[in-house]
Amino acid sequence: MITTLIRYFNLICLTLLVLVLLSFSLAFFFPGDSAVNLLGAAQIADQPLLSQAVNQSNVLVQFWYYVQALFNGQWGVSFATGKPLYEDIMQLFPATLELSLYAVTLALVFGIPLGFVSGLQYRKKIDHAFMSSSMVMYSFPVFWLALILILLVSLQAQWLPMSGRLSLLYDIPHATGFILVDIALSDIANKQYAFHDAISHLILPTLSVSFIAFAVFLRSTRRSVVDVVSTEYIKSAQTRGLTASNIFFKHILRNALLPVLPLLAVQISTLVTNVMIVETIFSWPGIGDWLIQAIYERDYPAIRTGIMLVAMIVVVFTLSLECLSQLIDPTRDRFAYARR
Amino acid sequence: MIILDIKNLTLEIESNGVLVKALDKVSLTIQENEIRALVGESGSGKSLIVRAISGALPPQWIVTADRLTWRGQNLLSMTRAQRQAIMRRDIAVIFQDPLASLDPSATLKDQLVESIPQEFIPKGWPWQRRKARLRIAQQIMRKVGIKDVHAAINKYPHELSLDICQKFMIAMALVSQPTLLIADDPTRGMETNTKQQILTLLAQLNKTRNLSILFVSHDLIAISAMAHSMTVLYCGQSVESGKMKAMRRRPLHPYTKALMDSAPSFSPDLIPKSPLVAMDGTIPTLQHLPIGCRLGPRCPRAAKECVQVPEERSINEHKYRCHYPMHVESV
Numbered sequence: 001m002i003t004t005l006i007r008y009f010n011l012i013c014l015t016l017l018v019l020v021l022l023s024f025s026l027a028f029f030f031p032g033d034s035a036v037n038l039l040g041a042a043q044i045a046d047q048p049l050l051s052q053a054v055n056q057s058n059v060l061v062q063f064w065y066y067v068q069a070l071f072n073g074q075w076g077v078s079f080a081t082g083k084p085l086y087e088d089i090m091q092l093f094p095a096t097l098e099l100s101l102y103a104v105t106l107a108l109v110f111g112i113p114l115g116f117v118s119g120l121q122y123r124k125k126i127d128h129a130f131m132s133s134s135m136v137m138y139s140f141p142v143f144w145l146a147l148i149l150i151l152l153v154s155l156q157a158q159w160l161p162m163s164g165r166l167s168l169l170y171d172i173p174h175a176t177g178f179i180l181v182d183i184a185l186s187d188i189a190n191k192q193y194a195f196h197d198a199i200s201h202l203i204l205p206t207l208s209v210s211f212i213a214f215a216v217f218l219r220s221t222r223r224s225v226v227d228v229v230s231t232e233y234i235k236s237a238q239t240r241g242l243t244a245s246n247i248f249f250k251h252i253l254r255n256a257l258l259p260v261l262p263l264l265a266v267q268i269s270t271l272v273t274n275v276m277i278v279e280t281i282f283s284w285p286g287i288g289d290w291l292i293q294a295i296y297e298r299d300y301p302a303i304r305t306g307i308m309l310v311a312m313i314v315v316v317f318t319l320s321l322e323c324l325s326q327l328i329d330p331t332r333d334r335f336a337y338a339r340r
Numbered sequence: 341m342i343i344l345d346i347k348n349l350t351l352e353i354e355s356n357g358v359l360v361k362a363l364d365k366v367s368l369t370i371q372e373n374e375i376r377a378l379v380g381e382s383g384s385g386k387s388l389i390v391r392a393i394s395g396a397l398p399p400q401w402i403v404t405a406d407r408l409t410w411r412g413q414n415l416l417s418m419t420r421a422q423r424q425a426i427m428r429r430d431i432a433v434i435f436q437d438p439l440a441s442l443d444p445s446a447t448l449k450d451q452l453v454e455s456i457p458q459e460f461i462p463k464g465w466p467w468q469r470r471k472a473r474l475r476i477a478q479q480i481m482r483k484v485g486i487k488d489v490h491a492a493i494n495k496y497p498h499e500l501s502l503d504i505c506q507k508f509m510i511a512m513a514l515v516s517q518p519t520l521l522i523a524d525d526p527t528r529g530m531e532t533n534t535k536q537q538i539l540t541l542l543a544q545l546n547k548t549r550n551l552s553i554l555f556v557s558h559d560l561i562a563i564s565a566m567a568h569s570m571t572v573l574y575c576g577q578s579v580e581s582g583k584m585k586a587m588r589r590r591p592l593h594p595y596t597k598a599l600m601d602s603a604p605s606f607s608p609d610l611i612p613k614s615p616l617v618a619m620d621g622t623i624p625t626l627q628h629l630p631i632g633c634r635l636g637p638r639c640p641r642a643a644k645e646c647v648q649v650p651e652e653r654s655i656n657e658h659k660y661r662c663h664y665p666m667h668v669e670s671v
């Protein structure tokens with residue numbers, strides 16, 4: 001247990017260090033003056049550590065100051081707006097997190113139970129229906145799906161708005177960055193209208209992201225259930241005359257879920273990519289939309305920080321999930337001797 | 341009284357697109373209070389019989405039988421619930437591979453406790469019932485010879501050695517106090533002492549509790565001391581069955597004869613621990629089954645007539661399937 005934790009902690013730290021190093025070296029690889037690429041302007045008054053980093057002659061010392069500057073929130077300023085990147089990102093990041101969270105929750109809540117249904121009905125009609133429809137869902141490119149949704153639901157039927165996070169009518173003060181939480185915290189007059197508006201903005205982006213994730217979760221859960229159901233120990237439990245519900249809750253459920261968790265970890269990078277694409281299409285004011293804008297505008301400091309941050313998030317979430325799945329799996333050291 | 345009656349059990353498996361008869365007209369009966377040995381070379385289909393009786397077969401395999409009855413009730417045509425009830429209380433099965441038959445993510449305690457029938461637990465508060473269950477579980481584990489019960493009971497199967505898992509499988513089968521125990525090679529690979537312990541326990545349960553046992557084994561010596569009757573299987577066909585004594589003294593089927601001769605204690609000049617090889621050649625695979633008597637290619641007595649499947653014949657409850665049986669004159 002402790003060794004697993006330490007191993008993953010080390011892994012995360014090392015990977016993050018490499019990411020920081022890469023982002024630092026980006027400043028030298030981008031065209032133009034490396035100092036300007038790092039700072040975002042010729043001089044910044046209120047970011048002393050980062051400014052000091054630029055002034056060092058030794059690259060290693062520069063890097064050392066750079067790391068310190070990162071920890072202190074001195075991330076440079078944007079070429080395009082001249083505003084500090086740290087504040088920009090902290091504004092935008094919760095929006096991305098909110099979208100991903102709802103999309104993943106939706107995909108999990110539907111994907112895993114339906115995966116169980118499908119797996120338990122292996123090769124029956126329901127299973128075939130789920131399998132073929134999830135295959136179709138899985139093969140939709142996310143940008144195409146988003147555009148189709150906009151075309152049908154927003155433009156043709158005019159049911160839902162096609163872009164943004166909230167209608168301009170409402171002025172919600174930024175508190176947590178999560179729009180639904182912020183509305184709940186604010187003291188504006190007609191809250192339920194604001195809620196309604198926020199949710200109607202959320203539906204299409206969330207659906208677009210969760211569509212593919214749903215298909216993936218359904219398929220992996222189903223596979224895992226089918227594998228478990230055909231094992232010897234389930235057969236053996238049946239011959240002991242245990243009831244079907246007993247077998248399901250005590251033996252199938254846990255054994256089928258255990259291998260699904262690491263599969264979710266693998267899905268995180270795909271998910272982040274999809275979220276960024278969907279943000280761009282729906283003009284969702286999140287980190288993805290912002291980063292792609294930065295790439296268009298060759299805003300090198302923004303690209304450097306944004307990419308580093310997104311990569312860090314993917315790494316931290318993936319490795320933590322993997323670590324968690326190792327910790328809760330009682331069979332983890334089943335192959336310990338083989339692994340060593 | 342016959343409790344388990346199997347007549348002409350046939351099991352068809354699809355292999356490379358063709359149906360092959362992995363079991364071909366197997367017949368087997370188990371009397372009340374009887375220990376019956378089921379022997380045969382590796383791959384002869386012993387485990388398949390065990391699975392067919394217990395219903396643990398993949399759904400796409402086809403089982404047919406003239407009779408497959410438990411105390412007169414047809415196991416194949418009854419509802420799932422009825423069969424479940426019989427498996428819960430009357431028949432217990434020990435499968436061959438203990439590690440595969442145990443849930444890897446549940447502790448031994450959880451798996452054993454859920455096999456205890458409700459009727460064994462006295463009425464009371466939930467925690468009292470839980471305690472009673474635990475007591476029964478520990479008792480049975482001690483009985484099958486697991487030494488450190490307290491340590492073992494909270495472990496997962498992969499954390500324990502194979503022979504503890506084997507013993508645990510026996511404990512799990514016995515905990516419901518069944519009428520019939522079907523044990524598929526329960527002592528494989530055990531050292532002699534442990535094996536003797538288990539065999540003694542089973543023989544004792546047979547005497548005191550009237551437990552009937554269908555004992556699948558490779559170990560002819562151990563089994564001949566314990567079993568009352570024996571069925572010999574070759575390549576999915578039951579070739580001979582009858583009382584242990586009669587079969588030892590005068591085997592009618594050439595295959596049984598060869599099997600007996602190959603067991604060290606029956607023929608003293610054999611090297612100890614040599615594998616059970618009854619005859620020249622090997623058992624045919626399911627893809628290359630000979631027609632007629634499946635022993636044909638290996639049988640020293642084979643003749644033209646053997647391309648026809650021999651019908652089952654019997655002399656005084658001693659059943660055999662062979663056109664040219666041995667010792668018939670003297671029976």
Ligand SMILES: Nc1ncnc2c1ncn2[C@@H]1O[C@H](COP(=O)(O)OP(=O)(O)OP(=O)(O)O)[C@@H](O)[C@H]1O
Pocket residue numbers: 353362380381382383384385386387388389436625626
């Ligand atoms: N799942 C399966 N799919 C296809 N063929 C199988 C399967 N299980 C067993 N067989 C075949 O059925 C035949 C009988 O196998 P079985 O396991 O019953 O032998 P056995 O007598 O129990 O051997 P052993 O003494 O080694 O346990 C073998 O030829 C085997 O290849």
Ligand code: SF4
Pocket residue numbers: 594595633634635636637639640641642643646650661662663664665
């Ligand atoms: S029927 Fe023929 S081949 Fe088969 S065992 Fe008898 S003599 Fe041998």
Ligand SMILES: [Mg+2]
Pocket residue numbers: 386387388436524
């Ligand atoms: Mg076997």
